[in-house]
Amino acid sequence: MALEAELSCPVCTDVFRDPVLLSCGHSFCRQCINDHWTSSSSRNCPVCRQVSPQEPVHNLCLRNTCETYLREQSTRKERDEEHECQIHGERIELFCQTDEEAICAACKKHEHKWHKTQKLQQAVRQRKIQAQHTERKIRMEFETLHQFLRKEEESRITALNEEENEKRGKMERRIQGGILSLSDRVKELEEGIEDDDIPFLQNYHGLMDRSDHTLPDQELSSETLIDVPKHLGNLKYQVWEKMKDICSYYPVILNPNAAPPDIPVSDDLTSVTSCFHQQDEPNPLPLHSNRMVLGSVGYAEGFHAWDIEVGDSNHWSLGVCFGLEGKPTTQPLTPENGFWGLRRDGDSYELMTAGMSRLHMEVNAKVVRVKLVYCYEFLQDMMQLKRWRKVSFSDASSDSLIAEFARVPSKKKLFPFVIPEDQAVPLRVVPANVTLTVxxxxxxxxxxxxxxxxxxxxxxxxxxxxxxxxxxxxxx
The missing domain is CATH 1.20.5 (Single alpha-helices involved in coiled-coils or other helix-helix interfaces)
Incomplete structure (x- = not known):
């Protein structure tokens, strides 16, 4: 406001419009000073009362400054209007983490009353940090690929150079052999010429025949040429096939944005570890979704399977669910609420149902395989074909069935989930075997x-x- 006061006309108190400069040094809007002189009997300055006999001159510097100031004010006003809530007209200063949208204080009191919110600046800062971290990880991943390609390029160039040296050595040895053969023939001819007339004539035809076969073959044979198909044939495909060793495929990618703050997700989004300190009491963690990490993709069609490495952990939960949007975080994780899972609590295994059905396991599974299968059933009483889903859990090492849920509704996408409950052992998604076929x-x-x-x-x-x-x- 202090700057605006300095840029305001003393007569109209608004920002200068077409400012002019009097001989006394004061500036006014041209229209304002003309109106003042029209109503006054003298051409005096409204500020210092000094008479200005000369015509006022344009104050170009002041005019440019005022125009710049007005443009900045207009831009700031438009920006502020954009940051106003379209419903309540209040300034947007909060961010709803539940609905992922910017809101005002009135929205927080009404539409988002029970949602988790944070200050808008804090949300922006977190997302900028997340974007920077993600960019660094992308660059690191591509640098790994670049290193592989550079190493593969060097390896193939080395193989080409080795073959070139080998073929060149063969050619040099062949040429040397030809030179020696020529030398022998020349020497033999010289000796034959020195023979007496009769022996020379008798050996003439033999000498001439041998001299016709002294020059080496001028055409390059396949033994001396570079094996081009070996180095260039399907080059891109061969390199791509070898990249499987460094390009693991994970059937499930975890969603870090939906993970609780005390359950960090690894940089490759395939492993989670609990920061919760495990207690000695049985069932120390209530089966609530506020400790759950979801997969980033839900499945609605087809057959899907993935392996979760639980290792030596004695406390974990995993399975599938309809998602967490709009659900209370303290509801039980049961099929009635859209959760189908398997839980290990110490030495016992349980199906995550209302009654927590106990399961008998002779061997503790190190890797649990989750399968999602679609199946059909003909209902005679309703005379219609009903589609269901089946979720099964098995020991990946022996493929022996642990338990399964039949008749899982097919109306929504099912998202994989894991709940790590052991601070010492992470839960990891196992990479799947990828086979390239032609x-x-x-x-x-x-x-x-x-x-x-x-x-x-x-x-x-x-x-x-x-x-x-x-x-x-x-x-x-």
Whole structure:
């Protein structure tokens, strides 16, 4: 406001419009000073009363300063209006973590009364830090790939150079052999020429025949050429196939944004560890979703399976659920509330049902396999085909079934979840084995032959069925 006062006309008290400068040094809006002189009998300054006989001059510096100030004020006003709540007209200063949206204080009192909120500046700062951390991880992951590609490039260039040296050595030895052979032939010819006339004539044809085969073959054979297909054939595919060793595929990626603050998620989003100190009492943790970490993707169709490494942990829970949106964090994790899971509490295994069904396990599983299968059932009383889902838990090492839930509703997506309850042992998603296959395509001729065989087979079947039917009629 102090700057605005300095940029205001003493007459109209508004920011200068087309400011002019009097001889006394004071500035006014041109319209304001003209109106003042019109109403006054003299051309005096409204501030110091000094007479200004000369016409006022444009104050260009002051005009530019005022225009810049007005533009900044307009931009600031537009920005403030954008940060106002469209419903209540109040300034947006909070962030609802439940609904992931910016709200005002009035929204907090009404629409978001029971939601978890934080100050808007804090939310922005956290997300900037998260974006920076994510960018660093992306760069690190790509640097790993770049290092692999550089190493692979060096390895293949080294192999090419080694073959080149080997082939060059063969060529040099071949040339040296040819030179020695030529030397021997030259020496033999020289000795033959020095023979007497009769022996020379007798050996003439043999000398000439041997001299015709003294020059080495000028064409390069396959033994001396670089094996180009070996180095360039399917080069990109071969490198891509080798990248499987450093590019693990995880069937489940955990969602760090939905994880509780005391359950950190690893940088690769595949492992969680509890910061909760395990007590000695049985069932120290209530089965509530406020300690749950969800998978980032829900499944609505198809067959899905993933392995969770629990190691030597004696306290954990895992399974699938309909998601946590709009659900109280203190509700029991039961099928009635949209949760289907398996829990280990010490030496006992339990299905996460209202009655916590106990399971008998002869061997403690180190890796638990979760399977999600879609199945169909024909309901005779309703005369319709009903689709269900089945969730099963098994020991991944032996593939022996631990327990399963049948008839899981198929109306919503099912999200994987884990609840680590042991501070010393993390829960990890096990990477899946990835197999690269090459599609085998049939030629048009092969397809036609196959179709012809099927057609002939069909005709034979029809003829046989017709003959069998005729025999039955005759027998009757």
């Amino acid at each position: 599609e085998q395509k049939l030629s048009l001729l092969e397809i036609n032959r196959f179709s012809l065989l099927l057609f002939c087979f069909g005709i034979v079947v029809v003829i046989l069925m017709s003959l069998l039917g005729k025999s039955d009629r005759q027998g009757r």
